[in-house]
Each structure stands twice: as structure tokens, then as C-alpha cells.
Amino acid sequence: MDIYYKNGSVIIENAQNFNVERSCLCGQAFRFSKQRDGSMFGIAFNKGVRIIEYNGIIEIQNCEEQDVKLWSNYFDLERDYGQIEKIILDDERLSVCVPYGSGIRIFKQEPFEAFISFIISANNNIKRISGIVEKLCAYCGEKKELENGSHYYTFPTPERLAALSEEELFKLGTGYRAPYIVKSARRIADGYDLLPLKNMPIESARKELLSFSGVGPKVADCILLFSLGFTNAFPIDVWMRRALRELFFDGREPSKKELESLNLRLGEYSGIVQQYIFNYAREVGLGK
DNA sequence: AAACAGGAACCAC
């Protein structure tokens, strides 16, 4: 995989195991959308980028020269997903997931954005989460104009979010999560720093996250996996439950202990493996 | 139009 800068774009040549559409739309991040022209538009680090593919080349447009590292880190391009995929392929129970999860890279999102987005994700579906996040950004993010005349909004800072009332959040469609968002955003605006969680043992970081309003086990694991760099965080939602019942537990409901030991058995990349399983469940429509 | 989908809080036990 060769990554370099050229004329306002970050170019990825010989991309291995990177399916842009699947990665952007699988539910790990909520600010990517496919455009009518087939390109992908997404926002991170307050920057809006357009991603196009041609001749096996992936081009991230609207970048600056110093952004190469930034995006290569965000899209987790330095990791050998081929090796991880091989682990899955070699597992009798998991190999069925490979065609559905292949090419997904786990993005390293900004902690605050992931934190708020996954509080919103509770008891919610991908389409609605994206809609709410978008409204939230339009309501109190920063407006940015693009050269082609269109515009986008950045994700709000903790301060901007903390300044909102429950009523305002409720109107944006967050429902009963409004007070959770207010409380948690205020705690962060008041000085709680999420970054040190990256360097803690996973159990400690998880415990910290669970102390926030609106953050339960599943949301905590999502934040750990999708923004804090814990590739062994193992979020289990209804889709994962369905898939795990079928693949590992002979149709019955696994206990907490069994889930925990499965996580351990899957090893240091269990969270990435989880994404393959999750996508398998969604794409084959398990439980439908 | 009632039923369902989707996690966390909260209160019992």
C-alpha cells in the first residue's frame, strides 16, 4: 500500500483490504454518506473530504500535504488486515463471515465525537443515528464552505454541546437520551479528558466510560474500539447476539461468562473480528 | 394503527 500526497489529494495506491463504502457505512462512524455521483463524502477533524476510487486507486480529495499521516492513521491503513482476515478465515465457525466483512477498516475516530455519537446510538439504528448526528452538527457545529459551493458542519465542541439545554437536544430527535448527552458533555466540557483513557488498561478505561450518564457496556465498548484504539474491545448488540447464538452457541443465549471467554479466545483483535461478525449478521439479515 | 426495533437507567429482589 503506497500513500502519498498529490494536488490536494491523499492518494492510496495498491490498497489492500480497504473497502471504502463498507468501512464508511457499516455503522462504526456516522458522518460519511454516499453521494449521487458515487463518491463518498465524510467529515473528521473538522475537515470534509471526498473519497473517490478509480483503477484500483483510492483518492481522498480536499486534503493538505501534512494530512497524509492524519488520514492514514484515521483509516488505520498501517495495520495488516490481511493477517487478521486470515485468522478469521482459518476459524471454522467464523470463515462464513469473511465475504461480508472483508475490506472493513476500523477507523480511529475523535474520542469526543465517538463518545457522543455512541450515546445517541443506544437503542437506535444506523440511519437514525446519522440523521440525529447531522442535525446536531448543523445546529451547533461550525459551518464550512467548500469550493464547489456546497457546505458541511463540523462536529460540535464539548463547550458548544454543553451549552445546549435538554429541550434543544430533545428537539433534535435524541429522545430520552437528551439528558444523558447534556450531563456527559458538561462533564467533559468541565475538564474531563478522554485522551488518557487510551493509555490505560482496557478494564480501567471501560470503567471510566461506564461512569458517564448514557454509557452502558455496549456503548463503552464501541468508544474503546472505534476511537480509543482498543482492538480487543468487543461490543455486543442485538446483531452480534444473533450471530453469536448461531455461530458459537447452538442457537441458545450465551451467558456473560461465555461471551467474556469468547472475547479472550478471539485474541488481541477480537474487536476487529467482531466487525466481521456484525456485518455478516446485518448483511445476511439474521433474525429477519 | 398497533407492533416492533434498538441499549441504558432505575428500581426491585
Add this chain to the structure above:
DNA sequence: GTGGTTCCTGTT
């Protein structure tokens, strides 16, 4: 610590 109920909105 486990189990049942409630919270809100969009879809069927």
C-alpha cells in the same frame, strides 16, 4: 449482580 420495565422515534 440479575430481571423486569420504561424511555423515544421511525418504520411496517
